[in-house]
Amino acid sequence: xxxxxxxxxxxxxxxxxxxxxxxxxxxxxxxxxxxxxxxxxxxxxxxxxxxxxxxxxxxxxxxxxxxxxxxxxxxxxxxxxxxxxxxxxxxxxxxxxxxxxxxxxxxxxxxxxxxxxxxxxxxxxxxxxxxxxxxxxxxxxxxxxxxxxxxxxxxxxxxxxxxxxxxxxxxxxxxxxxxxxxxx
Numbered sequence: 001x002x003x004x005x006x007x008x009x010x011x012x013x014x015x016x017x018x019x020x021x022x023x024x025x026x027x028x029x030x031x032x033x034x035x036x037x038x039x040x041x042x043x044x045x046x047x048x049x050x051x052x053x054x055x056x057x058x059x060x061x062x063x064x065x066x067x068x069x070x071x072x073x074x075x076x077x078x079x080x081x082x083x084x085x086x087x088x089x090x091x092x093x094x095x096x097x098x099x100x101x102x103x104x105x106x107x108x109x110x111x112x113x114x115x116x117x118x119x120x121x122x123x124x125x126x127x128x129x130x131x132x133x134x135x136x137x138x139x140x141x142x143x144x145x146x147x148x149x150x151x152x153x154x155x156x157x158x159x160x161x162x163x164x165x166x167x168x169x170x171x172x173x174x175x176x177x178x179x180x181x182x183x184x
Contacts, residue, residue, distance in 0.1 A: 024115040028107035032158035099174035109166035
């Protein structure tokens with residue numbers, strides 16, 4: 001499988017999960033679902049940038065870059081990851097901290113938990129594709145694979161928070177959102 005195809009599968013799964021998570025957040029008010037949606041948005045931007053980096057990396061040499069543009073892929077991967085991840089994490093923490101001290105009423109935890117379980121299952125598609133394609137040792141595929149594995153950890157943290165809310169621990173949602181921000 002080509003690098004572009006692997007990244008395209010990752011992009012499509014992120015787009016699907018963004019829509020589902022935003023819908024679930026609008027229905028339940030769970031901050032962890034907003035955090036997960038923001039994480040999916042960041043993943044879309046990262047994957048889109050990686051696709052652009054792949055395209056730029058295939059560009060041959062010119063007067064200013066006699067050896068080509070392959071190293072641009074590494075630079076794009078680093079810049080995108082640091083910028084988007086930092087902004088998303090900080091915004092999520094800003095939303096979560098006040099809710100630790102003043103929890104808000106939340107909707108159906110069963111729906112929130114179901115969406116997280118769906119997200120966890122959907123992530124196995126790009127993981128399988130990227131792990132198989134990773135054998136080529138491509139930096140873009142490794143970046144996408146590690147990001148998707150990281151997403152699985154964030155989904156697990158979010159699921160734990162929703163489970164505790166389901167059991168009556170209201171502050172578990174913002175606490176889990178902070179954990180998701182740290183994982184992001």
